Amino acid sequence: MTKHLYCHAAVPDGPFVPRQDVVSRSGLHRAAAGTALADRSPTVPSRAAAQTLSELERTLLILAGAERGASPDLLIIDDTGAYATRLRSVDRETIRARRERGDLPGLAEQMRPSIVRIDEADDDPPRTWPHADRPRLADLSQSTLFIPVGDQVDSLLERLWTAIGEAAPVCDDAGRLLGRPAQLIAAGALRPDRAVPLATIEADARARLHGELAATAAGIRHMADAMGLDGPPLSGFDLASLPGAVGFRMEDGPQGLDAIGLDGHFEPLVPPYVGDMEEAAWRFAERRHDHPRSPSDAGGAREHLVAYLGSVAQDAHDRFGRFPATVPTLVLAAGAAVRRPAPQRHHRRPTARLAGPMRGEAVR
Structure with missing residues (x-):
């Protein structure tokens, strides 16, 4: 024939x-x-x-984007609604063991509690013109959208903590030191000649976060290809249309409206999800570096370093009205529109x- x-x-x-x-x-x-x-x-x-993805297929794609320990969470949208991942709560050692044994049903069962439906989302997220480019409308129809969501607050606190550990205090563009560094300078733990502007640290944190988001998206697309699925990059789609449709809190930011969080799902360490930025510093230290829950439970120089981190973040928040000062709070990246052909x-x-x-x- x-x-x-x-x-x-x-x-x-x-x-x-x-x-x-x-x-x-x-x-x-x-x-x-x-x-x-x-x-x-x-x-x-x-x-x-087109057939929708199975639970196992979706699980394998999520894990492909979460190979690194600090991988961003994902916003997942399909014809049944919108979902958020909670990868911080995943036991990665158990996942690694199950993957080595080839226990795929066990992987899907373990990941199920970490994929949560977003009830606040619209029943039909914006996948039509003008939110999507007309040539891509058929691609988005009946596709599962994987969108990495980067926490710029967490990335910035990590970079500030690194700078403090290198004895570099944080300053503004005019060279004024932020926070309360006097005690650490007197003890020799901070050196004023090494001061780094906050804007420089924010730019570095943003570049690193975008690299993580790109690696996550690439991992998902490569896995989709390996599984015989259609997984083109999510291009021709206006990501700025998503936060409002999904139910994110929105505030004025450095580049227009800024998505600052989604209650119960994506909650960066900024008000209203914390009381102030000093509390945010202690929660960050506990989550990322196994520090105690409060200054009263700590002792020694580590307590003073975490306290200084909180004072820098609070000073920046008071001065600029937000934290981070010059970059968005959350970053939504173009991931993949995956479908079974x-x-x-x-x-x-x-x-x-x-x-x-x-x-x-x-x-x-």
Whole structure:
């Protein structure tokens, strides 16, 4: 039987081959023979509806993006609603052991409590024009969207803690030291000649966070490819449309409206999720470095370092009205729109436009 490979999405009729065949080895040979191969997912609706991802498939994609211990959490949107991951509570050692044993059902069962439905989200998140580019609308339909959510507050506190550990106090752009550094300077734990501007540390924290978000998104897309799923990057989609639809708290920020958190799901260490930034410093130290819960439970120089971190964060919050001062509180990154290819999803090209036989057009 003769099959023709066509790659024009605007024609309603004509011979076709399944897209699964296009991306197979034989399909690549056909492309090499002279037929064109589309560089993105098709926009022609399939004769059969795309199947949603199974729980196990979704779990494996989440774990692929969470290989690193400090990986960002994910916002997941499919046709059933919106979900948030809670990867901080995951027992990674148990997950590693189950993966080594090949216990895939056990992985799905263990991850189930860490994937929580967001009840505040709209039933139909914005996946239509003007929130999405028109050529991508078919890609987003019946897809599961994986969107890494980066906590810029946590990233900034980590970078501030590193600077303090290197005896570098924090200053503003005019060179004025932030917080209450006098005691640590007198003890030799901080050196004024090493002062670093807060804006410089915030820029470095943002660059590092974007690197983590990109690695998370790449891990998901690579796993989707390995599993035989459609997993194109989430391009042509306005991520700024998502926070309001999902139910995030919004405030004025350095670049317009800023998503500062989602109650019960994404809660960075800033008010209203903490009383003040000094409390935030102690909660950060406890969560990331096993420090005690409060200054009264601590002793020695570590107590003073955490207290100084809190004073810097509170001074910045009082002076600029927010923390971080110059970068968004949360960062939503372009992840992937993953779907299981429908059996009859295809590309077309009009034969009327061909002046003559196309080299490699007919494949037997």
